[in-house]
Amino acid sequence: MRARPPPSQETPVHVPSLPECVDTELLVPLVRAETCLPQAEIADWRSHTVDDGTVGDIYVLEGTAQHSPSDARVTEWSLVLKVQRQWARPGDPECWRREFLMYDSGLLADVADALAVPRLVQADTRDDEIWLWMEHVHGVTGGDMATDHYRHAAADLGRMQGPYLAGRELPAYAWLSSRRWASTAVGLWGTPAYHGLWRNGEGEEAATGLPRDLSRDTLRLWERRNVLLDAVDALPRTLCHRDYHADNVFVRPDVANGPTTIALDWDCAGIGTIAEDIGDMVAEALVYFSFPTEDADDLAGAALEAYASGLREAGWTGDAALVRKAFATIMPTQWSLRVARLAQIDDIALMPRYIAVLRYLLALAAEACA
CATH class of the missing domain: 3.30.200.20 (Phosphorylase Kinase; domain 1)
Structure with a gap:
């Protein structure tokens, strides 16, 4: 997972020229x-x-x-x-x-x-x-992706990851990203978010702009982070893209043979968990690609169903309930503190989105811990 900037922050102007040796x-x-x-x-x-x-x-x-x-x-x-x-x-x-x-x-x-x-x-x-x-690849990408495009991307991801979950030996290259990727993400976002959440939970709502109850619930998740990270670490392992979002996939729904999805930018890839990339894909859609937050359940349901179907096509014989459990565990673990931090530093106009996404994430965490 990259430390992407808040959606409202413009990228600093940097337009590099083509190297002179390219002729x-x-x-x-x-x-x-x-x-x-x-x-x-x-x-x-x-x-x-x-x-x-x-x-x-x-x-x-x-x-x-x-x-x-x-x-x-x-x-x-x-x-x-x-x-x-x-x-x-x-x-x-x-x-x-x-x-x-x-x-x-x-x-x-x-x-x-x-x-x-x-x-x-x-x-x-x-x-x-x-x-x-x-x-140079082409297809539907970025903010043009609708639920059906996410469904295609999830199904092809399942077909890719399924063989590893069904017993294919996992690659062991030392250069793959760390097994403890989730703990890095939690620390990266949670540590700077903590102080504002604590002040807000104690009554200073201006510290984050989040409702106090939401700050308190996010702090409780932070306090349980090691339990959640242990649960993540116990999930079945597979090869993960780890930056699987709408800007890094091109979907071609009309392709007759072979995968409909092209995945770009593999610089984060490593050995992760079942449903890890699906969690990132859904979270990125809600946070960075303006997907309607009121449709979060529908997006997640469509993606998880397609992903589980792809896993089965690839030979995985596990229970679909495990896919949902993994999603409900890893997505709030990696994203709740990130969204809380964005709420502290980003444009106030995006606060309703962050509040809605954070409530959704905390509901998932409660489901995972039930």
Whole structure:
């Protein structure tokens, strides 16, 4: 889980220029590989920056190519360049290399039949940078996703994770993200949120803007965090994306064969728990993608049903009640303090959303502890 900024905070203006070494000569072999035209010649090209890189810069390059010097037919092409620079997320020094290693190790090839990933055209490694030249993918993404799109994303995730839950050996690479990912998230958000919650619970409502009863209930969850984290740690393990949200998936409902979902940005991936990614997907929809909070139960129900169906298709024979229990345990554990912290630092106009989401999360926690 990334430490994403509050929804109302604008990202600081940073529009990196395409590296000067990227020119037509460098692009020719990449375009030939992408188009499967071994004699293609680039006719024209252009680029623009995608301002969504956490561990580097992302560029889209597109243009046209003549099939060969003797064949005047023209084909359109596009590529994505991700420049990953050496950088360490708190407690996660391998994050900047992880996506490359997911490709290089074959892990992403192992899961791509169930959950599609962008094709890697070429990787260039340097001392403190990794350049990933990738397929430019398309589909429904971000705020355009409706419940049916989330259902597709959940089902394909289940098909990807099911084999591991059914007995396939879990990958043991040291560079995968930590097993104790949840405890890191709780500490990252809970520690700064605690003081304001305590003051608010004692009668200073302006300390957080949250109703006092909600602050007290969130504090009680904080006090039980180790019990909840132990419950999370006891859940069945599988390979997790750990940043599975609407900006990192492209859904193609009309695909006839194979997965309908393409998952991007695997730099958080590691060994997590059943339903962990579903919890993140639903929480992100409610907090960051303006999904109607009054429809939270419907979204969660649709996602969990589709996820459990995908798990079963992949050979898992467990009880669907375990999926719900895991979701109700891990989602409030990882997100309640995060939402409380956002309520302290973000635009007051978003307070009704945070209050509604926090009430939903605390109700889930009560369900998990019942």
